[in-house]
Amino acid sequence: MKNNYIVLLTVILAGYWINLSGQTAPRQGEILITEIMVNPEAVSDANGEWFEIWNATNHDVLLNGLTLKDAGSNQHVITSTDQLVMPAKSYWVLAKNGDILTNGGVVVNYIYQNFTLSNTSDQVIITAADETLIDQVSYGSGWPVVSGASMELHPDYQSFSGNDQPEHWFPARIAFGAGDKGSPGKANPLSSGLEEWEQGIRLDIFPNPSQGRFILEATFSKPQSGEIRMINLLGQDFIYKTFSERAVLREVIEPDFLTPGIWFIEVVSGGQTKATRLVIDR
Template sequence: MKKSYVILVTFLMAGYWIALTAQTLPRAGELIITEIMANPEAVSDSNGEWVEIFNSSDHAVLINGLIIKDEGSNKHTITSSADLIIQPGGYWVLVKNKDTTANGGVQGNYQYSNFTLANTADQVILCLSDETIIDAVAYETGWPLNAGASMELHPDFVQATANDLPGNWFPARIAYGAGDKGSPGQPNPAVMGGSQVITTATVDIFPNPNSGHFILDVKFPRATSGEIRFANTIGQNFSYVSFKNMLQLHEVIEAGFISPGIWFVQVVAAGQILTTRLVIEK
């Protein structure tokens, strides 16, 4: 009798523990705002706006009671009779309208009300009922706000403070549903900022032509990861150096290892290649 009582209590406590751990509200920085569709074009704003959030923690979080609001009068408390749980590494799309035939084809996880996204400047604030901010993004002029394209946070910067910076966001380039661009509910593609990152990088080689001793300077508009490669017209190529989250590279190169001739210095980053011609004289 006593033994079965102990087993029963153990079962009850285990059930209570599981219920508790499954119903953990997010802490600051555990949910990250990763994508914002403020200005849909294929459908109206009142149907097609949405916000993507990501659970960056290693545990499931419960979002019932979480508030989505701006610094003005927009405010919505996430409410459901069911437990709304975002799994670790999971994305949720909070939508203005959950009807995929009206919202441009977005699979929304939750439909909010009393919250709109202005097309030029606004805030997305996720907080608990006690005002603890989980994550917030305030966008304005200078952010990549394009009609018909969401703003996607670069996957290298999925972090609650990194997403405060406009340089870490890019206009989406891949269409979904009715034709607007974005990746609702999916990881943001790493190549999305490629053309911006790479075409606005500057590459200087001096002197050029040279006799094998030269300086290579590369400046990126924002922290960039990638590699420097050398290639020539007869198909020889090799990786010279790889780099991570760099704004600037300054390489003093003694190119005794490169045969004289025409070479191409390739800056490979964000899925694209920026090529600069290099001439090594005999």
């Protein structure tokens, strides 16, 4: 009987040890950048910049010793007296300022220094202690950098190279904390019920890029009320039209009022949003 207890105790301790030692540093693509607040509006950039990472693995990873940097001189080594264990499939927020009262209302997992996010073009690069690239995002012209809203990676593209493409990112639409838009520490909202949305709203815009007029067609699985919103990278954000009880919307839009560049056209209806990217080129 006593031997059984010793065996049991050994098994428990071994399991505990394996669990501890299983908290390893991430490898390439195991941590992914999923959201970036480049240009907060509710608070200053010095107080309100942050970015979100996702542990794509099914195991915990240890963040101590990783480096955050850009292609220039910004560099920060993640250091802590605590073990920064990021649970499997969790989202963490790394920020300049950890004070929820002054950072725009973000709950922060780690505070960094010497790392800023330019409002035009910049990089978020995460490397391991041996300089292996874990993930990077390099944003600039053509990316949805909007004042007062984070850039959210579409959940279909949560991969090492999937987050490299500007068309996989969208300006956040749902407010948090002090009023800026984003989903810090949470799955980007397109992920919740994505399939349902895909089935619920179908949105086509053509031609795209457009030099003159374009046609927007939206179809719904049942008659819906809602609105068409237009958002661009300069912070313009307006409701183009509201509609009620329509199963099909077909709009011929003469875009004289749309400045050339990239626009996000959204159909918002019944708590669902379908967004697509339109390039006005003339």
